[in-house]
Amino acid sequence: MNLSVAEEQMMSKFKGKDFLQISDFTKQELIEIIDFAIKLKNMQKAGQPHRYLEGKTLAMIFEKSSTRTRVSFETGMFQLGGMAQFLSKEDIQLGNGETIADTAKVLSRFVDGIMIRTFGHDIVEELAENATIPVINGLTDDAHPCQVLADLMTIYEKKGTFDGLKFAFVGDGNNMSQSLMIGCAVMGIDCVVAVPKGNEMKEDFIQVAKELANISGAIIKQTNDPQEAVKDADIIYTDVWASMGWEGDLEERKQKFAAYQVNELLVEGAKPDYLFMHCLPAIRGEEVSAAVIDGNNSVVFDQAENRLHVQKAILASLV
Numbered sequence: 001m002n003l004s005v006a007e008e009q010m011m012s013k014f015k016g017k018d019f020l021q022i023s024d025f026t027k028q029e030l031i032e033i034i035d036f037a038i039k040l041k042n043m044q045k046a047g048q049p050h051r052y053l054e055g056k057t058l059a060m061i062f063e064k065s066s067t068r069t070r071v072s073f074e075t076g077m078f079q080l081g082g083m084a085q086f087l088s089k090e091d092i093q094l095g096n097g098e099t100i101a102d103t104a105k106v107l108s109r110f111v112d113g114i115m116i117r118t119f120g121h122d123i124v125e126e127l128a129e130n131a132t133i134p135v136i137n138g139l140t141d142d143a144h145p146c147q148v149l150a151d152l153m154t155i156y157e158k159k160g161t162f163d164g165l166k167f168a169f170v171g172d173g174n175n176m177s178q179s180l181m182i183g184c185a186v187m188g189i190d191c192v193v194a195v196p197k198g199n200e201m202k203e204d205f206i207q208v209a210k211e212l213a214n215i216s217g218a219i220i221k222q223t224n225d226p227q228e229a230v231k232d233a234d235i236i237y238t239d240v241w242a243s244m245g246w247e248g249d250l251e252e253r254k255q256k257f258a259a260y261q262v263n264e265l266l267v268e269g270a271k272p273d274y275l276f277m278h279c280l281p282a283i284r285g286e287e288v289s290a291a292v293i294d295g296n297n298s299v300v301f302d303q304a305e306n307r308l309h310v311q312k313a314i315l316a317s318l319v
């Protein structure tokens, strides 16, 4: 089905692997997956069939809401010739106290892969340890690797390279900033994350990023100064001030994060051809002004679309 030798090798190399964190793949492997995603994108747009997962099933466990993750995984499995099942925690026995380990073992007898969106990162790790099929992290409190993979693909499409770029994240020390910093460290992209005091990223995730940056040569830094982060940046990224699970803190956070809004004034410090990125959903008037997110430098809907293509590449490779 029009697969090159390299793509067939990649699909057999990654078969059965989990995808829990962006650093589960090397720079070279991430580039191979992105190249494959670009091919799948072109095939889908040209109406060429690419049913690499005929007869395969993906279970999708959601403990938090989702638009992009749910629709892109479900559509992706369908386009690959397989099917996906949406399992909200309330509707399955996990919600009644069945353990993660038992859930993993049972689903492994029925389906060919599991995608999970949950709270603690340890839940995804426990699921993967107990499943005999690939487990894909669809977001935890600490990581969102599928989003970062789509973001790297978008950067590559827009900038044509990963080399010589400066990436700035302005906002919360959360799942997105942690995974993006690790993703930049793997790819060799210089990365500065600006967060308010008290909202820093977790030390163990910074440590992972530092170790990877030592290998790739990327310069990575956390600061409390948004102007420093965006200075001469090629990419400015932000995310909501209160992630799912932290909504109760929003009023307090609005005060604390006011100086971290990505608006017309802040982006003046970036390169003129900077990309504005956001994983979405966004709240205009909080973490980003409408003029920036709806402006010419914004690529947020390309990022969202690339979730579909890059996850298809992941699914076809792992499942």
Ligand code: CP
Residues within 6 Å of the ligand: 065, 066, 067, 068, 069, 070, 139, 147, 279, 280, 281
């Ligand atoms: N960016 C992202 O993961 O969006 P959803 O919460 O809609 O899935």
Ligand code: NVA
Residues within 6 Å of the ligand: 139, 174, 175, 176, 239, 240, 242, 243, 244, 279, 280, 281
């Ligand atoms: N940081 C956000 C990302 C949503 C895709 C959250 O966890 O809610």
